[in-house]
Amino acid sequence: MVTFRTSARSVDMLGRQQIAGIPTAVSEIFKNAYDAYAVNVRGDYFPDRRVLLIRDDGIGMSRTDFETRWLTVGTDSKAYGSVLPKIPRPRSIAERRQMGEKGIGRLAIATLAPQLLAISRPLRNVDTPDDGVVVALIQWSLFEVPGLTLEDVSVPIRDLKRVEDIDNNVLSSMRQEFSQAFERLGQRVPDAYRDRIAGELQSLDFDPRT
């Protein structure tokens, strides 16, 4: 027996290459916030740091949600008949007809920037921030490299107590973890990609708390 393998490029094609442009990509993020019963979504762009920060106050994701819903390509989390639990609705907000259906919308984020720091906290923890946040680093450029499969793309992830704990040390340890996995790919990553990704990783040197 043989099985299908998924090239990393297929994720790039479903996201970055399929999306018409930045407005469409941003609208995918806003649609996800709506589906997550957010009341506020806010985007801030910091041109000096080349950082785009988008945040919502919806139901968020736990570590398990993040792995089963966000890190699973084509997840059917909003589809009828999904094996995943339905998106929980905060009692104060009326039921919303879910806009998502395909499970690929968030891949559009790759259109906006080559790297993503995704931070999430499930809503039930808002009043008890000690219950933790999850933070993951996604290096989208690696998905463009021909010949790699999804297993070759490492996604450093951390569980922390509070959002304020995500400091420069955390970021640099995640960057290091990614770099080590990236180095192990060796010659499978052509020089042009290697240089570009190394340069992008260097720019991940800031204190997210600011």
Ligand SMILES: Nc1ncnc2c1ncn2[C@@H]1O[C@H](COP(=O)(O)OP(=O)(O)OP(=O)(O)O)[C@@H](O)[C@H]1O
């Ligand atoms: N802002 C968010 N808050 C909470 N969960 C989110 C958020 N963004 C994404 N998710 C989770 O990640 C999953 C994947 O999102 P994605 O946009 O890729 O797919 P979708 O919304 O289910 O379908 P579509 O591809 O049609 O947008 C969502 O189903 C949801 O569970």
Ligand SMILES: [Mg+2]
């Ligand atoms: Mg969506």
